[in-house]
């Protein structure tokens with residue numbers, strides 16, 4: 001669970017008084033997420049999620065809020081911000097940028113069936129298609145320069161350092177910018193997606209979104225949803241391809257891209273473990289999970305084909 005900032009009831013009441021949501025009936029921290037502080041609120045008018053941004057600043061947030069609004073207007077199940085009485089989407093609470101959004105129905109899927117993987121694959125391809133009609137986002141932050149800068153900050157045992165050096169060298173030889181590009185979510189893990197039964201009801205947490213290779217987004221999503229399970233991976237790729245066919249170059253690049261996506265989260269989780277943040281209720285995620293997956297993706301015999 002992450003709730004870095006504790007909510008003071010008086011400050012929360014004052015914040016909500018600026019929004020036409022009625023009186024607060026209940027508030028509780030949300031047991032998922034590692035980046036921001038999230039609270040589930042129930043008021044006289046309905047259910048909401050309050051996010052206090054712990055890293056992104058008020059100046060950095062507008063493109064992400066515009067993106068979520070644009071996607072929701074195109075019919076995708078993305079959070080809709082509740083404007084305050086002056087029409088502003090972003091407020092401030094405890095000195096942090098604060099966003100009130102309508103709570104979407106459904107719950108995260110921890111053990112997805114191939115069916116869920118097919119649905120999320122197709123949804124991702126829809127996102128990529130819809131993104132073409134929206135203003136371009138800044139470049140995805142987790143590129144080769146980012147990898148190198150994180151790697152330079154890490155203190156690792158010798159075997160991990162050797163694996164990292166070898167993988168960085170391999171990835172430096174790839175050319176993701178030659179692949180089809182556009183909007184990428186960048187973090188479409190299971191805990192950023194809601195399902196109600198078999199129906200997809202929420203695509204959350206767009207704060208890693210950017211412009212980049214669509215195949216990178218497919219690989220990030222596939223690594224978390226499918227792990228080492230080939231049936232889930234097949235289903236996710238098939239689902240995606242029902243909306244947009246992969247190009248020949250993407251088919252060739254998939255094994256390397258799955259490695260790049262595993263490397264990206266191994267690095268960010270290692271950094272989070274090494275530089276813990278203080279807070280009320282803080283969770284970090286296990287870097288070993290992505291080290292294991294990276295080793296699996298490097299195994300030539302296990303290399304998947306589209």
Ligand SMILES: Nc1ncnc2c1ncn2[C@@H]1O[C@H](COP(=O)(O)OP(=O)(O)OP(=O)(O)O)[C@@H](O)[C@H]1O
Pocket residue numbers: 002030032033034035036037038049079080101102103104105108187191192193202204205
């Ligand atoms: N609009 C919403 N409707 C329903 N649930 C939501 C909504 N926004 C957030 N949540 C819930 O809060 C959890 C955390 O939200 P979110 O993923 O945005 O937080 P985060 O700290 O940025 O997480 P991450 O670690 O993925 O970066 C989600 O997994 C989901 O359960």
Ligand SMILES: N[C@@H](CCO)C(=O)O
Pocket residue numbers: 034035187189265268269285
């Ligand atoms: N989804 C990320 C955390 C947020 O970026 C992870 O599981 O490491």
